[in-house]
Amino acid sequence: MADTAALAPADAAIAPVISEGRDDRALHRRIMLGIAVFLAVAPFVLYPVFLMKVLCFGLFALAFNLLLGYGGLLSFGHAAYFGMASYLCAYAAKVWGLSPELAILCGTLTAALLGLVFGALAIRRQGIYFSMITLALAQMAFFFSLQAKFTGGEDGIQAVPRGALFGTISLADDRALYGLVALVFMGGLLLIYRIIHSPFGQVLKAIRDNEPRAISLGYRVNQYKLAVFVLSATLAGLAGSTKAIVFQLASLTDVHWAMSGEVVLMTLVGGMGTVFGPIIGALVIVTMETYLAQFGAWVTIIQGVVFVLCVLLFREGIVGLIARITRRPL
């Protein structure tokens, strides 16, 4: 965002300038640095597999939030890109014997292609109809996964080899694998941050704010919507592919509609339309699933209660609430 506060110094004191200024970008840089440092230290303190799960879902939620929070498009079928990418990555690593980085690339490209096709169909409609089309298409992807031979049906693709990065660095060790996942996550986060703060991102925000007006300024809005849809699906695919390597598994869970719901939940709990909210959302939800697993089916109910409380108490999500209190865009 432009640094207009400096041009109108008298006003800055009178009314709150909530838009991002230069010092906000500096704050974001510090937070990014903080996250990088945390990621470097964390595996020595916390269980790496848990961390990797949080990072995969965090990236998934960040990708979803790019579409919802900045594109204003609510997809109810993001599991399709996450899950199909996960299948293709697992298949490429196990059956074709590709090294992990190439397998992840395969999965990610699959999600990009799928996003292009599904997105082109879905953006023709708006609001709830858009959401319903994304859901219907994702259900088709689910039934395809259930029926197709290569996905292994109910069993999924199991015992996916972690392999060796570029054929040399073995990922068998959790710490080594963690390094890769942390890099993928950080790269994804920085890319999304850049997308939001690019000329393209400015147009996205304008379309989200007032679509007819954006059209009247000469923007062909459907092309922008499709572009952000594909970007979001691609990054969701990157998250799904990485997850397949981490857990050495691709299964129906990843393409199930419940997964689409979960990413909505993560984004809303963390704060949609905030830069860092989805990460916190993913952390909260994954932590609950991991540490409340002993309660079995009750996890779902506890999640439901947390969600209801979130919506009732702070609709803008955890990070959204912090941003409002501190008056800083986060």
Place this chain on the structure above:
Amino acid sequence: MAQDIILSTTRLTKEFKGFRAVNGVTLEVVRGTIHALIGPNGAGKTTCFNLLTKFLSPTAGAIHYKGRDISRLQPADVARLGLVRSFQISAVFPHLTVMENVRIALQRRKHGDSFDFWRAETVLRRLDAEALDLVDQVGLSEFAGHQAVELSYGRKRALEIATTLALDPEMLLLDEPMAGMGHEDVERTAALIRRVGKDRTILMVEHNLSVVASLSDRITVLARGQVLAEGDYATVSKDPRVIEAYIGAGHG
């Protein structure tokens, strides 16, 4: 003498499920004039307006802009030809700053299609000075860094005009530019429209007859989807059919 017609419609018709909101309207707007479209409620002004800006598609008839048939174009492409509309409810981008609202229009004109998601938005800074200049022209400099949502109604309209001007359009279509404005804002906006209209063509739909009288070179009166009368204010206001249409529809 052949006049330079910038925008014309031929037997323009729009039907909604059997109801003809606009019925065979033939209209010619001369380049460089301020042309007003008036008429009692339900006369089809707004429908006509939406047809011209392509937000609605005509059932029959054609629209020509600078000699080119634009009847089948998409709204964004009409805007790219230099025919830009405003909206009845103030059309700003509430969560962008005042400066950014204007800059997003400059961006389309000068930066082009912005699919460059990999580039930092600092490349847009070269547009800041021009954006601030436009913001200043409508008297909003002191609010440049504020989000548009914080502005008062009249200021939002001013911002909307600055945004539209950023496109440097050849022709403006204004949908009730004074709707919902207080007396002071009306004066200010009228002056702004007059200034903007000096080297542009303007077609506006407006309810406020005193505004129409003072601003427009030519007036077309619509009633029940058809052209009832056309001419300057003196001619139109004396036309018995116009008087009847307004009184008949409950306007004084």
